[in-house]
Amino acid sequence: MSDLTFPLADIHAVRTTNRAQLAIGAFLAILRRDLKVTGREFVPFLLQALMNPLFFLFIFGKVLPGMGLASGNYAELMLPGIVALTGMIAAMQGVTLPLVLDLGYAREIDDRLLSPLPVWWVALEKVIFGAMRGAVASSVIFPLGYLILGNGFAVRGDRIGTLIGMVILTGFVGSVIGLLMGTIIKPEHISLMFTLIFTPLLFTGCTYYPWGALQNIRWFQVLTLFNPLTYASEGLRYSMVPPVRGHDFPTLGLAWILLALCTSVLILFWVGRKTFYKRVVT
């Protein structure tokens, strides 16, 4: 212990008093920590994220159309929904599950909370990290879809910018929902809540059908508008479904989609930030 002074003096010499610089450095290091932990579990992460879409694409994009039970272009309409759903769930799980652990009895998050950054940045980091996970999971659907659907795989290439934006926004929607869930739900209720929240989210989110096709069930069509996943699915449909004879596939308006997604992210993060703060500061 005698010459412990060597690195201590070293550290003191480079220590900055600039609060912003300290906070940004801590933020990036915490993000790096999450990337490291996920990187170690990358294959399980991919398996978890892709198992469901894999079978879904196969049955609904290949088997049913082959039997004549779904129309030929159903795969085109469904693929964007699968991209949205996969990204959203991967982002949500990427935030909720670690958060429940972190905030649990052992309080593993303490070391990060004691880092020199504002407490809510720790929540922000979780959200950004979750969105990254979601975007990665969404992206992997493309090669997977190509492999499974073969000739049935069709994505328009002229809205690639919007597509990237939609994938990212979808990740953010998933991760802010994940933040809210992770800070509200008690650990013992986690699997119950996943069922209670997932199932309705899944089936009212316009993932397996385009919004416009619901016009005959008006009340349900209105109901789906309260689910952020609807906008993600429609936004991806807007940027992916190829035009037929020069006509774009009809979706919700792009402006409405963007507005709805951005407001959802902001409002849910604003609430999630508060519930997070309540959990970590007494």
Next chain:
Amino acid sequence: MLAETGVAAPPAIAVRNLIKRYPKSKTNAVDGVSFEVSRGEIFGLLGPNGAGKTTTIGVLTTAIVPTEGSAAIMEADVSRDPIGIKQRIAVVPQQSNLDRSLKVREILTFHAAYHGVPRKTREALADKLLEELGLGQRKNEKVNRYSGGMAQRLMIARALMHAPDVLFLDEPTNNLDPQSRLFLWERIRALNSNGLTILLTTHDMDEADRLCDRIAIMDHGKILVNDTPAQLKKMIPGGTSLEVRAFAPPSENGAASAKVKAALEATPGVAKVDELRDEASQNAEPGALTYRVYSESANTLIGSAAQAVFGAGAQVRDLSVKQPSLEEVFIFLTGRHLR
């Protein structure tokens, strides 16, 4: 070590009229506490379970928002400059909060990275600390394979990774075997002699006595006294004391108890008599009575004290002479044993 400079340097820790009441609680967990810790001092918060020690540390380390009052570290206020505080402090909590997703060495290097310590420095320091704390062989494991004592040492290593100015140790030797405890005491002294200010909590009197430059005794959220161990021991009237355990039949207990106390007080050479009402004596059989008799020379009182008890119609169960110790100070102040 107290700062020996002529000019009074601003304190490392300054707490003023601190009150913390937890939501939905009827009492204050910390109830108007004020104290200062000088730079380079080892300061002990000593008190029984629930005294408010961990809560006080929580406020000082920005994890708990004070209800009233203020607290500052190295002149940075906990509410106004939490980032400045977090840069300068390190905390070793009462229970392990190690990051179980990381490997042991990564726990140290990431901690340092959070605090902006450059890569080369943090890698070197991590290896050095792991070696010094005897964890060098097992640095690529995950912590769930560590024993409680190893986890404790790892948390201390982690705390040192960003060269803090003030170190908080919440019951640092609670889970340690006697040998590890001695080892840790040595480390604490060595760190302190390198200039680190240390605030530790404990309910081990011996530990507080050996390590601390100053001790504040806490009970029910209040600081009862705050002084050097030597000064604290001088508080006991007459210096030494005699513990008298007696028995009177339960029916006449209330009256008998007062009678015995009066008889002991009337004994020549007695400075003060307290009846102890701690859990230990309450849980004992009904009719058991415990007194603390303070005197210049308690050992010469054994005979006369026994006679006084007999004279008051009770039986003597046990008599023992107590030398001045922090434990005695606590009993003197609260009328209870610490545990």
